[in-house]
Amino acid sequence: MFSAEVLKRFDLNGPRYTSYPTADRFTPSFRAEAYGAALSGMASRPASLYVHVPFCRSLCYYCACNKIVSKSATVADEYLAVLAAEMALVSGAASKSKPRHPVVQLAFGGGTPNFLSVTQLSRVMRDLGEHFDLLPGREQGIELDPRFLDDAYVSALPGMGFNRVSYGVQDFDERVQTLIHRFQSFDQTAQAVKAARDVGINSISFDLVYGLPIQSRETFAATLERVLSLEPDRLALFNYAHIPERFKAQRRIPTETLPSIEQRTDLFLYATERLVDAGYLTIGLDHFAKPGDPLADAYQDGTLRRNFQGYSTHQSTDLIGLGVSAISNLNGVFAQNSPQIDVYRERITQGQFATVRGVTLSRDDEIRSAVIEAIMCNGGVDWAVIGERFNIDPAEYFDAAREPLERFAEVGIVTLNERRLQVTAQGKLLLRAVAMVFDAYKNLKREQVITFSRIA
Ligand code: SF4
Numbered sequence: 417m418f419s420a421e422v423l424k425r426f427d428l429n430g431p432r433y434t435s436y437p438t439a440d441r442f443t444p445s446f447r448a449e450a451y452g453a454a455l456s457g458m459a460s461r462p463a464s465l466y467v468h469v470p471f472c473r474s475l476c477y478y479c480a481c482n483k484i485v486s487k488s489a490t491v492a493d494e495y496l497a498v499l500a501a502e503m504a505l506v507s508g509a510a511s512k513s514k515p516r517h518p519v520v521q522l523a524f525g526g527g528t529p530n531f532l533s534v535t536q537l538s539r540v541m542r543d544l545g546e547h548f549d550l551l552p553g554r555e556q557g558i559e560l561d562p563r564f565l566d567d568a569y570v571s572a573l574p575g576m577g578f579n580r581v582s583y584g585v586q587d588f589d590e591r592v593q594t595l596i597h598r599f600q601s602f603d604q605t606a607q608a609v610k611a612a613r614d615v616g617i618n619s620i621s622f623d624l625v626y627g628l629p630i631q632s633r634e635t636f637a638a639t640l641e642r643v644l645s646l647e648p649d650r651l652a653l654f655n656y657a658h659i660p661e662r663f664k665a666q667r668r669i670p671t672e673t674l675p676s677i678e679q680r681t682d683l684f685l686y687a688t689e690r691l692v693d694a695g696y697l698t699i700g701l702d703h704f705a706k707p708g709d710p711l712a713d714a715y716q717d718g719t720l721r722r723n724f725q726g727y728s729t730h731q732s733t734d735l736i737g738l739g740v741s742a743i744s745n746l747n748g749v750f751a752q753n754s755p756q757i758d759v760y761r762e763r764i765t766q767g768q769f770a771t772v773r774g775v776t777l778s779r780d781d782e783i784r785s786a787v788i789e790a791i792m793c794n795g796g797v798d799w800a801v802i803g804e805r806f807n808i809d810p811a812e813y814f815d816a817a818r819e820p821l822e823r824f825a826e827v828g829i830v831t832l833n834e835r836r837l838q839v840t841a842q843g844k845l846l847l848r849a850v851a852m853v854f855d856a857y858k859n860l861k862r863e864q865v866i867t868f869s870r871i872a
Pocket residue numbers: 471472474475476479480481483526527528561584
């Protein structure tokens with residue numbers, strides 16, 4: 417393991433690079449018209465769809481997502497009407513003079529998608545089916561909060577096409593749960609897993625978080641053992657990033673209760689070792705999968721992709737995001753909807769896209785994106801592949817990266833030769849820092865961040 421000194425020297429909290437440029441580099445000068453033009457010129461290949469459901473019933477203090485805490489079911493009805501109008505707008509632009517755009521992958525995230533009732537969720541599926549060609553055999557997943565779930569809800573999912581579920585778990589220790597204001601018993605989670613398996617949903621993922629208040633190796637080990645007893649197919653192990661100046665809810669977590677960088681590193685390494693012992697394969701930065709899971713296969717054959725949901729097995733590069741704060745990535749642009757529900761509603765009801773920020777990718781962005789994705793997905797870069805794909809001499813193009821990479825090599829984070837940059841097994845913990853070497857925006861002032869993923 418690296419010394420604390422080495423870990424402190426390099427930035428452990430760099431971006432998770434679910435996109436490049438990262439969302440905090442999108443600019444307000446990117447106009448909704450540019451998004452419309454990108455949709456109109458979209459390739460006819462099947463796309464991925466993401467639907468953002470922003471509502472939650474209760475506030476978790478560690479949360480960095482775009483969400484609205486509410487107890488009212490009617491807020492969702494109003495939202496779904498706007499969402500349907502957005503589907504019509506988007507599909508109208510994407511399908512101009514073509515049939516409905518085909519969709520091979522569909523994901524619901526939030527917030528809490530199961531804030532929607534079964535009736536409301538069916539309504540979204542019906543609206544999606546009207547505006548898009550939802551291909552048979554598609555991958556269709558949903559993030560579910562086990563605290564607000566019953567068997568009847570889960571049993572309705574396969575009929576709507578869902579074949580994957582992801583459960584937020586975080587930590588089963590009650591003292592940790594009190595400090596993060598998320599009370600979720602092991603029994604609730606176990607019942608949610610059983611309910612999914614009983615109706616034939618055999619792809620179950622868990623999100624765990626390390627670096628939460630008062631977590632220790634002892635408490636986290638107990639959580640891990642309980643998690644392993646439920647045999648999830650996939651696990652994500654996110655590092656909690658405490659940024660109270662950006663995320664108001666985090667101000668309720670006393671900083672002095674947080675584990676030190678050494679403790680967090682120890683938690684991550686311990687959990688990795690335990691999961692590997694239990695037979696899981698490590699995937700990229702922070703994911704684990706059972707052998708034979710499509711994610712593990714994609715990692716092993718080098719076809720893994722990175723997107724806003726983390727890692728993906730899909731080669732489709734076109735992502736249409738629907739809903740407040742959702743990001744689309746298609747036809748050389750990133751476009752993000754307003755994170756403010758009033759602005760989102762107003763724009764869509766006026767028949768306009770709700771885009772408020774984005775970026776049109778330059779050639780340099782595309783080259784760097786390919787390198788960063790290779791580091792995040794495969795733990796290394798084959799320079800011949802990059803050279804051939806972009807018709808460049810990588811050594812010359814990335815001359816400025818040589819010196820920082822040599823510093824990484826000196827302490828064993830990477831190995832370097834003319835053909836390949838490889839992150840070592842130990843260096844995996846510093847994957848983000850290695851990717852940052854290729855980030856041309858890293859020294860520029862960041863825009864205000866609108867987060868999208870569960871953890872900053
Ligand atoms: S962590 Fe999930 S459930 Fe909790 S407030 Fe954030 S989005 Fe809602």
